[in-house]
Amino acid sequence: MKNLTSKLILVSVLISLFAGCVQQAQSGNKTSTPPALTPQELRLATTTSTCDTGLLDVFNKKFEQENNVKISVVCEGTGKSIATGELGAADVVMVHAVPLELEAVANGSFINRKYMMYNYFVIIGPENDPAGIRNAGNATDAFGKIAEMQVPFVSRGDNSGTNVMELSIWKAADIRPSGTWYQSIGKGMGETITHADTISGYTLSDRGTYLAMKDKIKLRILFESDQKYLFNPYHVMAVNPAKFPNVKYDLAMKYVNFTISPEGQNIIRNYGKDKFGEALFVPEADAGNVTSP
Amino acid sequence: MFRVENLSKSFGNKEVLKKINLEIFRGEVFALMGPSGVGKTTLLRILNFLETPTDGKMMFNGRECAIRQKNxxxxxxxxxFQRPALFNSSVFNNVAYGLIIRGVDKKTIGKKVIEALNLVGLAGYEKQRALTLSGGEAQRMVFARAIVYSPDLLLLDEPTSNLDPANVAKIEEIIKKIRSEHGTTIVIATHNIPQVRRIADRVGILLNGELIEVNSKEKIFTNPGDARSAAFIKGEMIY
Amino acid sequence: MDISSGDSLLQGIIKGFELIFSLNPYILSITGVSIEVSGTATILATLTAIPLAFALSFTHFRGKQALITLINTGMGLPPVFVGLVVFLMVVPAGPLGLLNIVFTRKAMILAQYILITPIITGISLAAIKAVPLSIIETVYTLGGSEKDAVVATLKEARFGIITAVLAGLGRALAEVGAILIVGGNIARTGSIGGIGEGLSETRTLTTAITSETSKGDISTSIALGIILISLVLSVNILANFIQRRD
Structure with a gap:
């Protein structure tokens, strides 16, 4: 998946060379507002964690009803979501990998990036904790113990937000994970957790997906709450209409504003309480001094 | 009715037919004799336009045929052919084929197919799948298929060489009937000398691509005009 | 998601059948999208492949051998790669961006069309080649034209050609890599994300199995798997049946 993403980005650069003429042709037909009765379509590219937890089902339903919109959700890792936006194939993205986001904004593909919510990544593993990470001082320490004991660790390996975070922890711990114990599988969060569960290995997960799957697996949270390395902020951002005149920018901005509106924030605040006993995400409104770059 | 003049055919450097001159008369059974591999099949295929001659003229009913008139x-x-090629369909559809492509109406097709099947002794086989016929039945069916649209000329390439004596007799009976009932002109390529005696009117002997003698059956068998024909007939008759 | 335990698997199968027999709208819509996309792709591919196979059998033109090589290569194209190429063609930044079909069923049909046209052409070509020359010559000896010969060949090769079409359909139905990339696996939101909620937009049986498994929704995955296997199986049984009539 990582390969795919880098290819996508590479080829997108090549294609943008001759995309100029296409865009000129496109700018000819101005985006007109269709009659209110036929729902407009908004395309959202987003990370698997927001899909797999079910948050988006609730969130989008509300937005669709209030705005007479149909949202098409493309669930893929953060890396591919951003690439999809950079190719003009989405109107808005909801992602969680700060370095990739900042890069994509800097290259002019996205505008109006907004901090929407956060939660923490958790390190999950078999209950008996063979690497003994429960007593680790911080996330880098925990990863160090896993590498030292060479217990199986499953990496998403898909350039997703979670994957980006995982790699940055290894880097901070000054470890280059390799060997049979380290399995990079190029899959989404849910499949990665299933894989780790099957081989009784460790993995890094976002809290939401883990909670959504908790009842079906044997893995438990063994390490959490590291402000520095396990902080997992989510952002929404709109595809830049200056780059792709055909994107539904107005609608995208409506969606961006909905996510940070009191109504949207309230959905985030409560989502998961009835089903999992706790909320899966903390809305930005409640973040206090937990700020995001 | 059919005449070829100075007809030659080469495959690459190999000359298979050398300046053949031959006239076939309306209503006769003409036997093209010769050992295997002398060009009998090639000559028939040229007469049927399946091969283009390298050189020479072909006249049908007194008019020269250009290639584009072939249809x-x-x-x-x-x-x-020596081995019948069957369409993977019913006996009826096989026999009806020549009528269907000629746009004949259904009622006539039904009538003519039954007649043709009667002639070859396959009445009642209409619905059977052609591929399930025995070798003899299949050969008889392709006779029906060939005569159903009453052609003027019927070219037969070793029609009985793969058959047992009982079926050979049946086929010869069919050939005689086609001739007497339809008046069809027949050219038969064969190396079966007794068969030639039984059904042919005139005989041509082909050796190494050359038509060495054309004569009536009686003359060929009693007083051949060429020493090589005499040798061929004798040699074959010894067995 | 403990699929290794027999209990869960059994439970999943039971729930899967319940979902099928209750005619769950989400599962029905996914099945509908699968049939629509793969069926349309197969029809379009057939309309291209059969004339192409005949042109390759009956005519001579420059580049014919190259085209045959291309078709043979195309028969083994990796779907993911085709998906990626089609995706990059149809995104707004791509050369076909103006068509505005990325993440739609049309893009999925296009990707599957590219994948299965070579398969149907290749197998049809083999079926046509298997028709003996003597059949074609028989048509000529009976006074048939070249057109009659082509028609007769088509009739003789009919079982092989039908097999080719069904092979293409089976491959399209079971394919996941290409349509996942170009279609985006989109479904309309259901209510509270419950099992079997929502309606498919570009989600097919195969891509849905991927995403439902990822969500840990084993019973829906199994229901979809049962439908998928039944569909592919019926296609194969049909192919088998037709071949046996030959």
């Missing part, structure tokens, strides 16, 4: 001429003839 009109071909409509009036038919040819049977």
């Amino acid at each position: 009109t001429v071909m409509h009036k003839m038919s040819m049977l």
Whole structure:
């Protein structure tokens, strides 16, 4: 998946060379507002964690009803979501990998990036904790113990937000994970957790997906709450209409504003309480001094 | 009715037919004799336009046939291969084929197919799948298929060489009937000398691509005009 | 998601059948999208492949051998790669961006069309080649034209050609890599994300199995798997049946 993403980005650069003429042709037909009765379509590219937890089902339903919109959700890792936006194939993205986001904004593909919510990544593993990470001082320490004991660790390996975070922890711990114990599988969060569960290995997960799957697996949270390395902020951002005149920018901005509106924030605040006993995400409104770059 | 003049055919450097001159008369059974591999099949295939001659002229009913006229001429003839090729369909559809492509109406097709099947002794086989016929039945069916549209000329390439004596007799009976009932002109390529005695009117002997003698059956068998023909007939008759 | 335990698997199968027999709208819509996309792709591919196979059998033109090589290569194209190429063609930044079909069923049909046209052409070509020359010559000896010969060949090769079409359909139905990339696996939101909620937009049986498994929704995955296997199986049984009539 990582390969795919880098290819996508590479080829997108090549294609943008001759995309100029296409865009000129496109700018000819101005985006007109269709009659209110036929729902407009908004395309959202987003990370698997927001899909797999079910948050988006609730969130989008509300937005669709209030705005007479149909949202098409493309669930893929953060890396591919951003690439999809950079190719003009989405109107808005909801992602969680700060370095990739900042890069994509800097290259002019996205505008109006907004901090929407956060939660923490958790390190999950078999209950008996063979690497003994429960007593680790911080996330880098925990990863160090896993590498030292060479217990199986499953990496998403898909350039997703979670994957980006995982790699940055290894880097901070000054470890280059390799060997049979380290399995990079190029899959989404849910499949990665299933894989780790099957081989009784460790993995890094976002809290939401883990909670959504908790009842079906044997893995438990063994390490959490590291402000520095396990902080997992989510952002929404709109595809830049200056780059792709055909994107539904107005609608995208409506969606961006909905996510940070009191109504949207309230959905985030409560989502998961009835089903999992706790909320899966903390809305930005409640973040206090937990700020995001 | 059919005449070829100075007809030659080469495959690459190999000359298979050398300046053949031959006239076939309306209503006769003409046997093209010779050992295997002398060009009998090639000559028949040229007469049927399946091969283009390297050189020479072909006249059908007194008119020269250019290659682009072949369809009109071909409509009036038919040819049977040594091994019958069957369409994967019913006996009826096989026999009806020549009528269907000629746009004949259904009622006439039904009538003519039954007649043709009666002639070859396959009445009642209409619905059977052609591929399930025995070798003899299949050969008889392709006779029906070839004569159903009443061609003027019927070209037969070793029609009985793969058959047992009982079926050979049946096929010869069919050939005689086609001739007497339809008046069809028949050219038969064969190396079966007794068969030639039984059914042919005139005989041509082909040796190494050359038509060495054309004569009536009686003359060929009693007083051949060429020493090589005499040798061929004798040699074959010894067995 | 403990699929290794027999209990869960059994439970999943039971729930899967319940979902099928209750005619769950989400599962029905996914099945509908699968049939629509793969069926349309197969029809379009057939309309291209059969004339192409005949042109390759009956005519001579420059580049014919190259085209045959291309078709043979195309028969083994990796779907993911085709998906990626089609995706990059149809995104707004791509050369076909103006068509505005990325993440739609049309893009999925296009990707599957590219994948299965070579398969149907290749197998049809083999079926046509298997028709003996003597059949074609028989048509000529009976006074048939070249057109009659082509028609007769088509009739003789009919079982092989039908097999080719069904092979293409089976491959399209079971394919996941290409349509996942170009279609985006989109479904309309259901209510509270419950099992079997929502309606498919570009989600097919195969891509849905991927995403439902990822969500840990084993019973829906199994229901979809049962439908998928039944569909592919019926296609194969049909192919088998037709071949046996030959």
